[in-house]
Amino acid sequence: MERNERLILVASGTLMGVFLILLVYSGLGLSVVVPTCVTDVAPFTGGKVEQKGIGQYDVYLVSRMWFFDPGEIRVPPGSDINLYLSSLDVTHGIYIEGTNVNLMAVPGSVNFARVRLEREGVYRIFCHEYCGLGHQNMAGKIVVAREASAVSDANLAPAGR
Amino acid sequence: MQGTNFTVDRTHRWAALVLVVVATTLLVLGIYHGLLQVLYRAGWIRAASFLGLDYYQGLTLHGVVNAIVYTTFFEVAFGYVVITHFLRVPLDARVTSLAVGLMLVGTVMAAVPILLGQASVLYTFYPPLKASPWFYLGASLLVIGSWIPFFQWIAAYLRWRRLHPDRDTPLAVVGMLATFTVWLIATIPLAVEVLVLLLPWSLGWTASVDVVLARTLFWFFGHPLVYFWLLPAYVMYYVMVPPLVGGKLFSDKAARLAFLLFIVFSAPVGLHHQYADPGVSSSYKWLHGIFTFCVAIPSFITAFTVAASLEHGARQNGGQGLFGWWAKLPYLDEQRYLFAYAFPGLVLFLFGGITGIVNASVTMNNVVHNTAWVPGHFHTTLGGPVFLAFLGLSLWMLTELGGKPLRLPRWNVVVPYLWAAGVILFSIGLSVAGILGEPRRTNLALSYSNPESPLFQRHWELWTQLGAVGGVLMTAAMVIYFAVFFSTLLAPAQQVAELRFPTAEPLRHESLGATRNFTPWVVVAIIFLIIAYAPPLVEVLGGNTVPSPPYHPFSPVPLTK
Numbered sequence: 001m002e003r004n005e006r007l008i009l010v011a012s013g014t015l016m017g018v019f020l021i022l023l024v025y026s027g028l029g030l031s032v033v034v035p036t037c038v039t040d041v042a043p044f045t046g047g048k049v050e051q052k053g054i055g056q057y058d059v060y061l062v063s064r065m066w067f068f069d070p071g072e073i074r075v076p077p078g079s080d081i082n083l084y085l086s087s088l089d090v091t092h093g094i095y096i097e098g099t100n101v102n103l104m105a106v107p108g109s110v111n112f113a114r115v116r117l118e119r120e121g122v123y124r125i126f127c128h129e130y131c132g133l134g135h136q137n138m139a140g141k142i143v144v145a146r147e148a149s150a151v152s153d154a155n156l157a158p159a160g161r
Numbered sequence: 162m163q164g165t166n167f168t169v170d171r172t173h174r175w176a177a178l179v180l181v182v183v184a185t186t187l188l189v190l191g192i193y194h195g196l197l198q199v200l201y202r203a204g205w206i207r208a209a210s211f212l213g214l215d216y217y218q219g220l221t222l223h224g225v226v227n228a229i230v231y232t233t234f235f236e237v238a239f240g241y242v243v244i245t246h247f248l249r250v251p252l253d254a255r256v257t258s259l260a261v262g263l264m265l266v267g268t269v270m271a272a273v274p275i276l277l278g279q280a281s282v283l284y285t286f287y288p289p290l291k292a293s294p295w296f297y298l299g300a301s302l303l304v305i306g307s308w309i310p311f312f313q314w315i316a317a318y319l320r321w322r323r324l325h326p327d328r329d330t331p332l333a334v335v336g337m338l339a340t341f342t343v344w345l346i347a348t349i350p351l352a353v354e355v356l357v358l359l360l361p362w363s364l365g366w367t368a369s370v371d372v373v374l375a376r377t378l379f380w381f382f383g384h385p386l387v388y389f390w391l392l393p394a395y396v397m398y399y400v401m402v403p404p405l406v407g408g409k410l411f412s413d414k415a416a417r418l419a420f421l422l423f424i425v426f427s428a429p430v431g432l433h434h435q436y437a438d439p440g441v442s443s444s445y446k447w448l449h450g451i452f453t454f455c456v457a458i459p460s461f462i463t464a465f466t467v468a469a470s471l472e473h474g475a476r477q478n479g480g481q482g483l484f485g486w487w488a489k490l491p492y493l494d495e496q497r498y499l500f501a502y503a504f505p506g507l508v509l510f511l512f513g514g515i516t517g518i519v520n521a522s523v524t525m526n527n528v529v530h531n532t533a534w535v536p537g538h539f540h541t542t543l544g545g546p547v548f549l550a551f552l553g554l555s556l557w558m559l560t561e562l563g564g565k566p567l568r569l570p571r572w573n574v575v576v577p578y579l580w581a582a583g584v585i586l587f588s589i590g591l592s593v594a595g596i597l598g599e600p601r602r603t604n605l606a607l608s609y610s611n612p613e614s615p616l617f618q619r620h621w622e623l624w625t626q627l628g629a630v631g632g633v634l635m636t637a638a639m640v641i642y643f644a645v646f647f648s649t650l651l652a653p654a655q656q657v658a659e660l661r662f663p664t665a666e667p668l669r670h671e672s673l674g675a676t677r678n679f680t681p682w683v684v685v686a687i688i689f690l691i692i693a694y695a696p697p698l699v700e701v702l703g704g705n706t707v708p709s710p711p712y713h714p715f716s717p718v719p720l721t722k
Contacts, residue, residue, distance in 0.1 A: 001671070005415045005466070012461030016454045023450070023522050032524040065717035085439075089719070090289050090712050091372060093437065093531050097598040100527040104437045107289060107372050108707035111439035124618075126609075128531040128600035130217060130283055132290060132714035133209075136604040139616055 032100060033113060044086040044110045049073055058082045061125075063092035063105040066134030068125060073142045077120050081142075085111040093129035096142065098159060104129065117144045121159025169245050169660055172254035174562045176261050177238035181555045183265065184234035185646055187272075191226030192639045194219040199587070199632030202603075203625050204610040216604040217281045217714065224284030225275065228543065229300070230268050232390050233307050235551045236344075237264065239393055240310055240337045242558060246662050247331040250317040250324075260309035267302025270295050281714050283602065285383070286359065288375045291711035291720060294363045297355050304348050311341040329673055332416055333664070336396035339420040340389055342683065343427045346690070347385035354378035362711060368721075369708035373440035374701050380431035381694065388427040388456075390543055392420065394550035398467045398503060403665035405500045406490055408474020413667035415466045417676040419459035424679070425686045426456035429693030436526045440706055445697040446523055452693060453521035460514055467507065473668065495570040499663070502553025505581035509545030512588065513538065531602075533628075534595025537588040544584055544635075549577050552642060559646065561661060564654040573645045580638035587631025594624035 001009075026032050047062040047069030059081050062069045075081065085094060087105040095102045096115065103111040117123065127138035144159060169177075197219050200206045209215055214222075237260070245252065273295065274280040280292035318330070318338060354375055362370045399416040403409055410416060432449035435441055472486055480486025491497045492504060516538040519525050529535065560567050567573065595601070599609065599621045608616040610625055675681060710719040 001414050002412055002669070004469070005412045005462075008465040009415075009458075009462065012458050012465075015461075016457055019518065019522070020451065020454055023524065026522075026524040027447075030524075032527065065712070089717055090709075091287060091376075095530070095532060095598055095600065100524075102437050102527045102530045104435075104439065104531075106376065106439055107709040109373050109438075109440035109705065111437075124598070126598060126600050128603070130220075130287065130602040132217075132712070132716075135217075135602075136606075136608045137616065139608075 044084055045088065049075075052082075055079045058084070060084045060086075061094070061140075063087045063094070063127065063131075063138075065089050065132055066127070066138040068094075068127075068138070068140035071140045073140070075117065075142065075144055076146055077144050078116070078118055079144070080114065080116050083113050083115060085113075090131050091129050092127050092131050092138070094125050094140075095128050097124045097126070099123065102128075117142065117159075119159045120144050120146070123159050169242060169562065170251070170254075172257055173241045173245050173252065176257050177241050177558055178562050179261060180234040180238040180264070181558050182650060183268075184231045184238075185555055185643075187226050187268070188231050188639075189643060191223055191231060192636060194223040195227070196632055196636040198223060199629040202605045202610065203629035204606045205629060207606045207611060209604065209607065214276075215278070215281070216606075217283070217602075218275065218278055220602060221275050221281050221283050225271065225300075227548075228284055228390075230303070232547075232551065233303060234264065234268075235555060236340065236389070236393055237261075237307050237310050238558060239396075239554055240314060240341065242562070242660070242662075243333045243337045243396070244314045244317055246660055247334050248317050248321045250320050252313050252317060256309060256313055260306050260313075263302050263306030263309070267299045267304075267306055269299070270302060271299030274299075286354070286375070286379060288359060288362070288370045288372055289709035289712050289719075290714050291363055294360060297360045297363055301352065301355050301360070304351065308345065308348070311345060314338065314341065329677065331664075332410075332413060333396050333400045333662075335417055336392055336399065336420050338679065339424050340392040340396075342424050342679070343385050343392065344389040346424075346428050346686070347382045347389060350378045351382035354382070369710050371701070371706055371708045373438070373706045376435060376438060377431075377441065377697065377701050380434040381428070382431070383434055384431045385427040387539075387543065388423050390547045392423060393554075394506065394546045395419065395463055397499070397550045397554060398463065398507070398546075399470075400665050401499055401663045402467065402503050403470040403474060404663040405497045405503075406471055406474030407477050408470055409668040410665035411466050411469035411473055411668055414671055414673060414676055415462050417673060419462045419466075421676055421679070421682040422459040422462075423456070424682045425689060426452055426459070428686065429689045430456055430521075432693075432697060433521050433523075433526070436523055437530045440701060441697050442700060443523075445693075445700075449693060450521060450523045452689070454518070457514065457518060457521075460510075464507075464510075464514075470665070470668075493574045495574055498567075498570070498574050499553050499557060501574045502549045502556075502577045503546075505577045506546030506549040509541045509549075509581055509584055512585075513542035513545055516592065517542065529595055531600060532595035533591040533599040533601050536601050537591030537595055537628075540584050540591075541588050545581070549580065552576070556646060556649070559649055563650070565649050565652050566655050567645070568648040568652055569641075569645045572641050576638050576642045576645070579641070580635055583631045583634030583636075583638060585631065587628050587635060590624045590626070590628030590631055594621050594628065597621055597624070599625065 043060055048060050050058045055078055057075050057079055085103050085105045087107045092105040099115050101113045101115050123142040125140040201216050274293035280296035282290045282292045358370050358375050361367045430449050430453040432446050433453045436446050475486035475489035478489045480489035491500050608614045609618045712719055
């Protein structure tokens with residue numbers, strides 16, 4: 001093999017090594033959470049929002065053909081949300097705009113992510129996996145607003161952009 | 162063109178021609194539904210269906226025809242040509258006919274339920290959405306039909322090695338055998354998914370299917386699949402392109418190393434399609450992410466070696482200076498049109514490779530998973546170097562094997578550049594929209610790109626429209642291509658069918674060492690596969706998941722017998 005060939009081999013190997021180090025840093029240093037598994041048991045079969053403490057919420061988000069339960073989640077700004085995602089029928093998926101939350105809702109299993117929402121406003125949740133006839137209309141939202149302010153959605157700016 | 166003349170025997174000439182002509186005819190359907198996708202998404206068609214086929218049915222056709230049928234048909238045809246031309250070992254005509262017959266029957270069997278709306282499950286199958294059993298059976302026959310040629314070629318290769326113990330295997334043969342080794346590894350888990358899980362479940366023999374297991378098996382297939390698509394394009398780049406530009410292959414050994422590294426690293430990477438999935442531990446996802454970074458390296462080698470070969474050829478033709486030699490390449494040469502079908506693909510692949518590394522990065526994938534970014538990515542890989550190489554080589558097989566003079570040669574060399582321009586606009590549109598959150602596989606016309614819908618997303622609009630403009634340009638390129646292909650097909654045959662296969666000479670002859678044999682690389686591949694897949698499969702089979710009954714895409718009520 002020619003000298004430049006060997007050089008490009010070493011250079012590309014080094015480049016991927018640098019990417020790998022940066023990747024590990026993003027995971028450990030920046031604490032970006034990669035989806036992991038939990039077993040499929042109650043309470044993951046019905047949608048609900050539970051307050052666990054001040055600014056601490058457990059959200060059980062259930063996806064079904066073709067809506068999310070609950071369709072709207074309300075929390076105050078700066079809340080930490082433990083999000084448990086499950087599906088009661090076919091495979092769905094969610095992306096919460098403006099966040100790093102991107103999860104598959106696979107029937108028979110529960111997905112998990114933790115997210116902190118600082119800014120007031122509406123964060124749309126889009127179903128991003130083909131789930132049949134009504135897929136394109138399947139969307140939910142998280143409304144981040146102070147409890148006292150009885151604002152309607154129309155007054156709230158999109159927060160996830 | 163340089164190269165040796167050899168008339169491929171009648172059976173294999175016909176087999177290759179039938180496969181290429183049928184594949185290109187079906188491609189009309191695949192391209193039409195590609196155009197419809199962008200028109201729906203941009204709201205130019207604001208409906209659930211158009212001319213009797215609905216959006217998701219068209220999306221299924223687009224994926225199945227373009228990504229499975231067209232590619233597999235083309236590659237079996239090209240493989241027969243490479244093996245018979247370079248090894249000159251006779252193959253059994255009856256076995257070849259059986260293989261081609263199975264592929265044709267399987268394709269019809271799968272196409273009918275899709276057209277009848279009984280298999281709108283996309284090419285990724287997506288259980289617990291259920292398709293007609295004929296769809297699964299047809300897909301299986303197509304795959305099994307494509308295994309048969311590989312076994313013929315292995316036997317021919319072993320025989321050739323015995324007859325020529327001191328010769329190095331021709332590079333094109335190494336490339337096609339590597340391609341089908343990757344295909345065989347990939348399609349075994351697919352066969353398990355379809356024959357053990359989906360077909361009995363679709364027939365009602367089993368009540369439920371483990372969706373996490375099905376997804377894991379599918380993506381065990383789904384990523385090596387992309388190297389099955391890519392490697393024949395690399396055969397064209399390494400073997401056919403250097404003589405077209407008047408040069409030699411910069412390093413024969415690097416090319417062989419690249420093909421062999423794909424055997425090793427193409428399969429233990431499938432979980433990178435499941436980074437966002439539950440049911441699989443994140444430590445296994447990280448492991449597959451690292452393997453995915455490894456599989457980038459043979460593509461880096463290819464980028465260097467092919468570019469160096471182009472530079473060498475251009476300098477032979479008087480190219481000067483650091484960049485001046487770029488002017489000496491035959492970009493629009495009507496005789497050497499295969500170069501036009503290679504070059505824009507190489508440029509597109511720069512974008513495809515880098516966006517692919519983004520997808521492979523476990524954490525960054527959170528931003529792009531299942532968004533429009535992903536089709537933006539793979540239209541610069543599958544829709545870039547792979548598709549352009551297949552288009553050019555299909556035309557080449559038609560003229561060389563059919564003895565047909567190329568019609569519309571001036572239009573022909575414009576096709577790849579117009580296509581690439583379209584792909585660039587399309588991919589920029591989809592990639593940016595994807596980062597903004599736009600989902601893939603979604604009929605946006607009815608909601609997110611509809612100003613009258615409460616779900617309307619104004620900030621996606623510009624990028625979705627740009628994607629549509631790119632899609633229209635891509636379609637225009639394909640209209641020209643079909644005109645070239647079918648007018649050439651209908652032209653009367655002129656010369657005796659003979660094969661002029663441009664074949665690169667290596668710049669220097671060197672000892673091949675470990676790249677001379679397949680065995681050590683296949684053994685390492687199997688070891689890596691076990692390391693990468695045994696733990697997650699044990700986990701998935703460990704009963705952490707609840708199996709699902711079947712569903713029809715139109716109803717939230719499960720189907721029960």
